[in-house]
Structure formats: structure tokens, C-alpha cells
Amino acid sequence: MRPDDDVRLLGFGCHLPGGAVGNDALAPALGTTADELARATGIRLRHHAAEGQGPSDLALRAAGDALAAAATDVADLGLIVFATATPDVTFPGAACFLQDKLGAPTVGALDVRAQSAGFLCALDLALAFARLPAAGGGVDGRYARVLIAAGEVLSAGLDFSPRGRDMTARLADGAGAAVVGTGSRGPRVRALRWYTDGTLAERFWCEYPASRQYPVRITAQNLAEGRHFPTADLRALSPIVEQRLAEAAREVLDESGWQASELDLAIVDYVAPETARAAARVLAVPDARTVVPTGEFGHVMAGGLLMALARAAGELRPGARVLLAAAGPGLAWGAATLEL
Amino acid sequence: MNRTNRINRILGIGKAVPERVVSNEMLSRVMDTSDEWIQQRTGIRERRHISSDCGATDLGKVAAEEALRAAGLGISDVDLIVFATLSPDIDWPSCACLLAAKLGAGRIPAFDVKNQCSGFVYSLACADAMIRAGRARHALVVGGEIHSTGLDLTTRGREVGVIFGDGAAAVVLGPSDEPARGLLSTHLHAEGKFAEKLWLEAAASRSRPRIRPEDLEGDSPAAFPRMQGKFVFKHAVTRFPEVIQEALAANGLGIADLDVLIPHQANLRINQFVAAGLGLDEAKVVNNIDRYGNTTAASIPLALYEAVHDGRVREGSVVCLAAFGAGFTWAAALLRW
Numbered sequence: 028m029r030p031d032d033d034v035r036l037l038g039f040g041c042h043l044p045g046g047a048v049g050n051d052a053l054a055p056a057l058g059t060t061a062d063e064l065a066r067a068t069g070i071r072l073r074h075h076a077a078e079g080q081g082p083s084d085l086a087l088r089a090a091g092d093a094l095a096a097a098a099t100d101v102a103d104l105g106l107i108v109f110a111t112a113t114p115d116v117t118f119p120g121a122a123c124f125l126q127d128k129l130g131a132p133t134v135g136a137l138d139v140r141a142q143s144a145g146f147l148c149a150l151d152l153a154l155a156f157a158r159l160p161a162a163g164g165g166v167d168g169r170y171a172r173v174l175i176a177a178g179e180v181l182s183a184g185l186d187f188s189p190r191g192r193d194m195t196a197r198l199a200d201g202a203g204a205a206v207v208g209t210g211s212r213g214p215r216v217r218a219l220r221w222y223t224d225g226t227l228a229e230r231f232w233c234e235y236p237a238s239r240q241y242p243v244r245i246t247a248q249n250l251a252e253g254r255h256f257p258t259a260d261l262r263a264l265s266p267i268v269e270q271r272l273a274e275a276a277r278e279v280l281d282e283s284g285w286q287a288s289e290l291d292l293a294i295v296d297y298v299a300p301e302t303a304r305a306a307a308r309v310l311a312v313p314d315a316r317t318v319v320p321t322g323e324f325g326h327v328m329a330g331g332l333l334m335a336l337a338r339a340a341g342e343l344r345p346g347a348r349v350l351l352a353a354a355g356p357g358l359a360w361g362a363a364t365l366e367l
Numbered sequence: 368m369n370r371t372n373r374i375n376r377i378l379g380i381g382k383a384v385p386e387r388v389v390s391n392e393m394l395s396r397v398m399d400t401s402d403e404w405i406q407q408r409t410g411i412r413e414r415r416h417i418s419s420d421c422g423a424t425d426l427g428k429v430a431a432e433e434a435l436r437a438a439g440l441g442i443s444d445v446d447l448i449v450f451a452t453l454s455p456d457i458d459w460p461s462c463a464c465l466l467a468a469k470l471g472a473g474r475i476p477a478f479d480v481k482n483q484c485s486g487f488v489y490s491l492a493c494a495d496a497m498i499r500a501g502r503a504r505h506a507l508v509v510g511g512e513i514h515s516t517g518l519d520l521t522t523r524g525r526e527v528g529v530i531f532g533d534g535a536a537a538v539v540l541g542p543s544d545e546p547a548r549g550l551l552s553t554h555l556h557a558e559g560k561f562a563e564k565l566w567l568e569a570a571a572s573r574s575r576p577r578i579r580p581e582d583l584e585g586d587s588p589a590a591f592p593r594m595q596g597k598f599v600f601k602h603a604v605t606r607f608p609e610v611i612q613e614a615l616a617a618n619g620l621g622i623a624d625l626d627v628l629i630p631h632q633a634n635l636r637i638n639q640f641v642a643a644g645l646g647l648d649e650a651k652v653v654n655n656i657d658r659y660g661n662t663t664a665a666s667i668p669l670a671l672y673e674a675v676h677d678g679r680v681r682e683g684s685v686v687c688l689a690a691f692g693a694g695f696t697w698a699a700a701l702l703r704w
Contacts, residue, residue, distance in 0.1 A: 081573030106555065112459040113572040118592075119562050119694040120481040127559030135555025136696065137489050140461040140479035148478045152493055155500035160372050162552065162618070183577040184458075184570070223477040225468030228460050236517070236570055236578070236590075238454040239422030244516040245570075245590065247580045255458070255570070255578060357460040361476075 031211040034157045036150075036365070038097030038213065039337035040089035040204040042178075043324055044080060047072040053196055058189030064196045069300040073199035073325030075182040081115030083124035085202035086176035089337070090129060093174070097206035097213075101129050105170040107136040108152055110145030110177040110329035112356075113184065114138060117236075125176055134169075143296065143355020145329025146177040146203070147221040147363060153207040154216060171208050178202025178330035184233065186256040194257050197298050199325025203333030214340070214349065214365040218282035220275055221361020227267070231259040231298075231356040259356075265302045268354045272297065272306035275362035276352045280310075283348075283364040287312050291347040292339055296320045296331040297354045306352065328355055336365075343367050373542045375495050376549030377702070378440065378505070381433025382536040382672045383426040384659065387418040389515075394529055399522040405529050410635020414532030414660030416515035422456030423511035424466040426535035430668075431470060431507050438539040440505060442470045445539070447503035448477035449494045451486030451510040451664035453693075454517060455479060458570070466509065476502070483565075484631045484692020485555075486510060486664035488700050491688070492553035494540045504541060510664035511535030517567070519591040527592050530633075532660030536668030548683075548703050552617050554610055557696040565599050565693040567592040599692075600637060606697040607641040611689050614699040620685065622647060627680050631690035632656035632666035653679060663692070680704050 049072050050061035057064065065071055076085060086109065094101060107129075109122035116124075120138030125131075141148035156170035181198040185191055235255040236245040249255060272295060280287060287293075293312040295303040300322035307317040318339060320331035327334060332351045343349065347367040354360035390413045391402035405411055427450065435442065450463040457465075463477035476497075482489040487510035494506035514531035518524060543549035569582035569589035582589040607630065615621055622645050630638045635656050642652045653674045662669060667688050674680040684704040691697040 076573075078575050079573055081571070084573070107557075113577075114481065115573040116562075116571040117567040117569065118453040118481060118483055119559070119566060119696065120483075123557050123559035123562045123694040123696065125559070126557055127562065133556050133558045135489065135492075135698070136557035136559060136694070137493075137555070138481040139493075140455075140459065140463075140481060141477075142460050148476065151476070151502060152496065155493075155496035155502060158500055159496050160499060164372075180572040183572045183575050221476050222474040223460075223464045223467055224474050225460070225464035225466070225472075225477070228457075228464050228468065232460060233458040235458060237422075237457045238513040238516050239420055239425070239456040240516060241417055241420045242516060244454075244513075245578065245583070247583060250578070250580055357464040357477075359460065359464065359477075 032209055033215050034154055034207065035210050035213040035215045037206045037208050037210045038093040039340050040092030041334040041337035042085045042088035043074040043201045044076040044085055045074055048075050056187045057192045057195060059192055068196045069322060070196060070325055074201055076180045076200040082111045082113060082178045082180050082202055083115050083121045083128060085178050086125050086204055087128045089202045089204035090174060090176060093204040093206050099172050099206050101131050103172050104131050104174050105134050106156055106173045107131060108149040108173060108175050109138045110141060110149040111138060111179055112140055112142055112328055113179045113181055142357045142359045143328045143353045144221045144359035144361050146333045147219060147361040149175045149177055151219055157207055173207045175205045175207060176202060177333045179328050186253055190253055191256055194259060197326050198257060199327050201324060201327040201330050201334050203330050203337050205333060214367045217364040217366050218279035219363040220278050223357045223359045227358040230264050233257040261299050265299060268297055269302050269306045271360045272352050272354050273309040275360055276310050276350055279362045279364045285348055285364060289348055290316060290350050291343060292316055292318065293350040294318045294320065294332055294335045295352045298326040374549040375498050375540050376543035377538045378541045379434040379438025379539040380668065380672050380675055381430040381437060382669055383429035384415040384534040385417045387416050388413050389416045397520055398525045400525050400529060409530060410656050411660045412657045415534055417513055417533050423452050423454060423513050423535060424456050424462045424469060427466050427509045427511040427537060428469045430535045430537035431509055434537040434539045440539060442472050444505050445472060445507050446475050447494060447497055447506040448472065449480060449490040449506060449508050451480045451490040452512055453481055453483050453663060454512045454514055482696050483694055484633060484663050485690035485696040485698040487667045488553065488688055488690050488698035489555055491700055492555055495550055495553060506540045507537055508540055509535060509537040510668050512663045512665050524591055526596065527594050530661045532662050534659055534662040534665045534669055536665050536672055538668055551701045551703060552614060553700045554613050555698045556610060557694050559694065561695045565594045602695060603637045603691045604640045606691045607689055608645050610697050610699040611687055614687055614701040618701055624685050625687055626651060626684040627674055627686045628652045629667055629670050629674060629686060629688045631692060632670060633661050633692060
């Protein structure tokens with residue numbers, strides 16, 4: 028091993044499908060105006076996948092870039108972890124579809140569901156597998172290259188009527204990918220902490236299909252009532268989310284021995300961009316160094332952090348210090364520090 | 368918490384199934400089928416179905432509490448929940464979040480693994496890796512499904528409808544006091560090429576909209592699981608022995624060293640075929656599909672629970688958990704109990 032060798036994010040990719048969908052395109056169906064949507068959501072545009080495109084299709088594009096950047100052959104992958112709440116079909120998961128589309132070997136492929144903390148969860152797992160000890164000492168070599176995909180096609184489940192005004196302009200499609208493995212270049216994770224608080228689950232959720240509903244998990248009536256569309260009580264959640272984002276960020280900064288003022292970049296994601304920015308300000312990260320993925324391309328739950336990181340990675344100098352923080356349904360939230 | 372070379376062990380196990388027993392004879396009253404037909408093809412005599420609103424996390428809570436009691440631990444000792452399910456209580460957030468709240472787990476990482484019939488073994492592998500990476504001391508690993516609310520229990524859906532049952536089981540995974548006693552290795556595989564051979568399409572985020580009233584109707588509704596049974600059978604009887612041998616070989620062991628095989632309970636005929644092919648005495652193979660049907664992510668821990676309680680799995684037993692199912696995905700875990 029060379030002195031710089033460590034488990035790192037060796038390559039990234041980001042894919043936004045189709046053309047940008049502006050507020051002017053959404054406003055008429057939602058019974059509002061483009062200006063009002065921009066004012067209410069802080070979001071100007073988002074991307075929507077085409078009919079027939081699932082998260083695995085978007086992730087395929089991102090994964091191609093990530094593998095190329097990591098100089099990794101798909102045949103060398105040891106595991107595929109796909110974070111999504113909106114899989115291509117109900118089962119099997121998006122990871123199985125991605126594995127097939129990539130032509131990957133018959134290694135493990137799994138979907139993890141942790142909502143907007145999905146990338147942090149997948150990264151946590153990828154690091155744990157990449158460092159898994161072998162029985163006889165050393166590292167279990169089977170997971171030397173782990174592919175993370177994180178993305179959503181939320182647009183297929185949105186309410187394009189005035190009833191959906193609060194959520195439809197906010198939630199969006201896209202995917203990111205990263206190759207995790209041992210190498211001498213690429214960001215390494217200094218600290219990673221994420222959490223859930225299910226007591227807040229119903230404040231931001233998509234209830235149906237609901238297997239818990241006896242005797243049938245989804246009915247024509249549930250559909251007519253729109254219970255299969257996401258809803259959120261953002262007013263109630265905003266102060267809670269701001270606080271938890273700041274707490275998690277402080278925890279990983281402290282663990283890394285970093286000051287917020289030393290950060291080159293803070294990527295902070297939440298469905299309400301102003302709440303994400305407020306959390307960054309609580310930490311005293313300068314606005315100019317804060318990126319809010321939702322503000323750039325809508326809220327892609329599991330994908331936002333990784334997509335924004337992939338878009339920014341090329342601009343960062345070696346040694347740059349990056350903070351990632353995200354919160355979303357669950358409540359699930361967390362943060363990580365990365366050093367390039 | 369630091370990274371550890373200590374292996375992990377299943378410290379406690381619990382289970383929960385709904386009270387309502389649905390026999391083959393009861394199904395034959397609502398669809399064109401018979402006890403003989405179902406038993407001959409699947410080995411199933413009865414399964415459990417919920418009889419009022421009840422989610423996988425409601426069963427999972429009961430199972431998790433039993434597992435914690437058996438481990439002599441409290442919920443405050445748990446700092447990770449991994450929930451394997453393909454039939455979550457609600458669309459999102461995850462069952463793991465809901466269960467954490469029901470158990471009063473406080474703020475901990477909690478996520479669902481959607482990996483169908485091999486979901487429990489995959490979840491065990493995830494929890495093991497996280498504990499060994501120093502990210503948790505003890506993890507609750509739960510497999511739970513409520514299938515019955517998503518089955519077509521008419522003649523149209525009988526091929527699949529008779530197979531699945533509701534249930535949950537949970538284990539507590541944590542560091543072993545003895546270096547050679549515990550989870551020895553896990554082995555994960557998938558082949559997405561055959562995703563549509565056993566699948567549930569709608570809600571499908573690749574379709575716009577992802578679910579429509581039409582998906583609940585028609586000759587082969589997209590909102591119910593569909594399966595090409597013979598194709599799945601053929602692959603299952605190849606992949607099961609492969610992954611069992613892989614797990615044994617990785618630990619320098621052979622079939623003769625295996626004391627108990629706990630296969631996923633998809634079909635008794637698959638498990639008999641696999642045991643015969645491996646030259647494994649059927650007494651070493653745990654089957655309870657006759658009473659629970661296929662409970663997907665819950666089936667392996669449900670069978671393990673029985674084998675632990677009836678003494679087939681004893682201290683020192685070499686136990687293999689093996690799964691094959693939708694994805695296709697397949698996996699094995701080797702343990703020294």
C-alpha cells in the first residue's frame with residue numbers, strides 16, 4: 028500500500044434527465060403562477076424523467092461516469108448499493124435492474140431505503156463493506172470496489188393538480204453514482220453520522236400503497252383521494268430540521284477537528300431550500316460556499332447530496348474540506364465530512 | 368465504538384405471526400384450487416393472514432421485543448435497525464423508522480433493505496459490516512412482511528396467491544464473547560437479468576403515473592405479484608447449492624460439516640431437491656413452509672427461531688442460512704451457533 032492509500036470515493040457521476048422543467052411549465056396545472064411557485068418553494072427548475080425511465084436508467088448514466096472517473100471496470104465491482112424510495116417497480120429493487128443494465132457480474136445488489144439520508148446510509152455501508160475484516164486478518168477483498176447509486180424518479184408519483192401545489196414543484200428526478208474503494212486519489216470520509224426519528228414519520232410521507240391497510244393495501248378510493256401522493260407539514264418541520272441538520276453537521280465537524288469557517292464547500296439538502304440555508308448560517312458557513320441541491324434541481328431525496336457533490340468535485344482543490352448534510356422524510360438526517 | 372476484529376453473534380431471536388390461520392381448504396372456498404394441488408406443488412398446508420389493519424412493523428415490534436429479551440438487552444442497547452421487507456407499512460418513510468419509533472429507540476440510524484427473499488441474509492450482512500466498522504454495538508435485524516393485503520385471492524391470482532403468508536421475526540446481532548462462535552461469513556449475489564420473472568410491478572416509478580386504478584384490474588393486474596414458477600424453480604435449485612457450497616468453502620468446511628441448513632421457505636419441493644442434490648440428510652434441513660407459506664424476508668428467521676427452540680440448532684452447531692428469490696437475488700450466511 029502507498030502512504031496515501033485509503034478507502035475513498037474514487038469517482039462520481041450525476042445524471043439529470045431530459046430538459047429542465049421550469050415553474051412556468053408546472054404552474055397552470057397546479058393552479059398558480061410561476062412567480063408564486065418560485066416564492067413559495069425557492070425552486071426555479073427541476074428535471075423529470077421520461078415515460079419508461081426509472082431510477083436505474085438515470086443511475087446507469089451516472090454510474091458510467093463514476094466508473095470511468097474511477098478507472099474501474101464494471102467486472103471488478105464487488106457490490107451495488109442503491110439508495111432510493113422510488114424503485115423502478117415495487118420489487119425487485121432498482122439495484123437489480125441497474126446491475127443488469129451495467130452488465131455487472133452476479134455480485135450482491137441491494138436497495139436501501141433511508142429517504143433523504145439514503146446516500147449517507149449507502150456510503151456508511153460501502154465504507155463498512157470495503158473495510159470488512161477477513162477471517163484470517165487483513166481486509167475481505169470481495170468488496171474492494173463498491174458502486175453506490177442514489178436517485179429517485181419522484182415525478183411519477185406527484186399530483187399535477189392544485190391539490191399537489193405544496194409538494195409537486197419541490198420533488199424531482201435524478202441520480203448520482205460513486206465508486207468507493209481503496210486508492211490514493213479522491214475524497215476520503217473523515218466522519219459520518221446519520222440518524223432517524225420515526226416519531227415524525229407522518230409529518231412528511233407518502234402513505235400509499237400501504238401494506239398495513241386491511242384487507243387491501245391500495246384501493247381505487249385511496250387513489251381518488253390522492254393518498255398515494257406525498258404530503259408534508261413543512262411549517263412544523265422547518266425549525267426541527269434546521270436544528271438537527273446543524274447538530275449533525277457540528278458533530279462531524281467536531282469529530283474531524285474542523286471549524287465551519289475552514290470549509291471549502293458545504294452541501295446542505297432539504298426539501299425547503301431556505302431551511303437548508305438557515306442551517307448552514309447557524310453553522311456560520313459563508314453563503315458563497317453553501318450549495319443547496321434542492322435549490323439547484325429540486326429535491327431528489329436520496330440523490331441530492333451525491334449529485335451536487337459529483338457536480339462540484341471537479342472544481343475542488345486537493346485537500347479541500349467538504350461538509351455534506353441532508354434531512355428528509357423519516358425523519359432521517361445526517362452529515363459527513365470529506366477531505367479531498 | 369471502534370472497528371473490531373471480533374465476530375458477531377445472534378444474541379437473541381423473536382417472532383410474531385398474525386393469529387388468523389388460513390388453510391388451503393379456506394382458500395379453496397374463494398378460488399378454484401384444492402388442498403391437494405397446493406400441498407403437492409408447494410408443501411404448504413396453511414399460512415397466516417392479518418385480520419385487521421396491521422403493518423410489518425406491528426409484527427416486527429413484537430418479534431424485536433422478544434429478541435431483545437432473549438438477548439438480555441434493552442432498546443437503549445440498540446444503535447442500528449435494519450428492516451428487510453418488500454411490503455412496507457407505507458410507501459415511505461421506511462419500516463425501520465416506524466419500528467424505531469414504536470420501540471422507543473431514540474435517534475439511531477435505521478433503514479430498510481429491499482431484497483425480497485434474500486432480504487434477511489443481506490440485512491444480516493449489512494448489520495455485521497456496520498458493527499465491525501464500529502458504527503454500532505448491537506443491531507436489530509428484522510424481516511417482516513404483510514403479503515396478504517397485496518395478493519389476488521381469486522382464481523385469477525391463485526398461482527401466487529396461495530403461496531405467500533404474513534409474519535415477522537427479528538434477531539439482535541452483537542459482538543461474540545468467543546472468537547469462533549458466531550456469524551462466520553456472508554455471501555451476496557444478484558442477477559437482475561431475471562427481475563421480471565418474479566416481480567410486483569405497480570406502483571412502478573418508471574411508469575407515469577406510477578399507479579393507476581387500471582393496475583388493480585384486468586387479467587393480470589400490475590399491482591399483484593407475478594411469477595414464472597418453473598423458471599424460478601430451475602434457477603433456485605442451481606443457485607442454492609452454489610451459494611451454500613461457497614459459504615462452506617470460504618470457511619474451509621464441507622457439506623459433512625454442516626449441522627443445520629435453514630433455507631428460505633419458498634417451496635418445499637425446492638428445498639427437498641436442494642437437500643438431495645447436496646447429499647444432505649433431510650433431518651438437517653429446517654422447513655416450516657407447511658404452516659406459514661412463503662413469508663419472504665421473514666422466512667429464514669422464522670425457521671431459525673423454531674430450530675433454536677426445538678433444539679435442532681444447539682451451541683456449536685454449524686448453521687447455514689440460504690436464500691434465493693426475486694431479483695433474482697441469492698445469499699448465504701454461515702454461523703457457528
